[in-house]
Amino acid sequence: MVRIKICGITNAADARAAAVVGADAIGLVFYRKSPRALDAARTQEVLTALPPFITRVGLFVNADATEVAATLQQYPLDVLQFHGDESPSFCRSFDRPYIKVVRVTAAQDLRPAVDAYHDAQGLLLDCAVPGVWGGSGQSFDWWRLSDLGKPWILAGGLNAGNVAEAIAIARPYAVDVSSGVEMSPGRKDHDKMAQFVARVRGA
Numbered sequence: 001m002v003r004i005k006i007c008g009i010t011n012a013a014d015a016r017a018a019a020v021v022g023a024d025a026i027g028l029v030f031y032r033k034s035p036r037a038l039d040a041a042r043t044q045e046v047l048t049a050l051p052p053f054i055t056r057v058g059l060f061v062n063a064d065a066t067e068v069a070a071t072l073q074q075y076p077l078d079v080l081q082f083h084g085d086e087s088p089s090f091c092r093s094f095d096r097p098y099i100k101v102v103r104v105t106a107a108q109d110l111r112p113a114v115d116a117y118h119d120a121q122g123l124l125l126d127c128a129v130p131g132v133w134g135g136s137g138q139s140f141d142w143w144r145l146s147d148l149g150k151p152w153i154l155a156g157g158l159n160a161g162n163v164a165e166a167i168a169i170a171r172p173y174a175v176d177v178s179s180g181v182e183m184s185p186g187r188k189d190h191d192k193m194a195q196f197v198a199r200v201r202g203a
């Protein structure tokens with residue numbers, strides 16, 4: 001079964017809806033320049049709205065260590081997701097499962113990233129868009145990539161219309177979606193989320 005993460009959840013209604021439609025994980029963006037960035041009140045709102053057994057993933061882009069540590073002290077995050085130029089030693093320094101994002105455009109050798117981030121819980125492949133760290137809504141050219149020796153997550157420009165094809169081609173462990181299930185940046189469309197999950201489950 002392909003797991004599903006819905007990223008960029010910013011409010012209680014969207015958090016509840018993500019759980020109802022069957023998301024396995026949600027992403028909380030702690031990157032201040034994002035339109036999906038959370039302040040303390042919103043973070044609390046989202047976390048409080050979630051039922052048990054939904055993985056809570058915190059996203060960072062080149063944050064400093066004190067900021068990541070302070071966020072971890074404040075909120076019960078299950079997994080960290082690093083979207084920037086964070087080194088392996090930085091990623092592993094928080095003693096928390098982490099996912100490292102690798103930005104790609106087309107088929108490339110991912111072995112160096114797998115080796116460097118060998119203790120990552122997984123790698124997330126997202127589309128490399130100049131000047132954008134994530135949530136771009138852009139896809140890369142998928143290729144067959146089932147065996148990386150560790151779980152990997154397909155992201156970038158996915159939506160209900162293309163996710164089944166993406167899974168058939170790339171064979172990921174999980175898929176990650178944000179803008180493809182939104183009505184506007186930071187506001188999820190609950191019907192689009194339900195359609196997305198249905199297409200993944202049917203793939």
Ligand SMILES: O=C(O)c1ccccc1NCC(=O)[C@H](O)[C@H](O)COP(=O)(O)O
Nearest residue numbers: 007034133134135137156157177178179
């Ligand atoms: O959502 C953002 O604005 C964002 C900003 C900076 C780093 C990451 C960000 N989001 C990450 C994601 O939403 C997903 O992990 C991934 O990039 C897929 O996004 P999309 O192409 O919109 O489905």
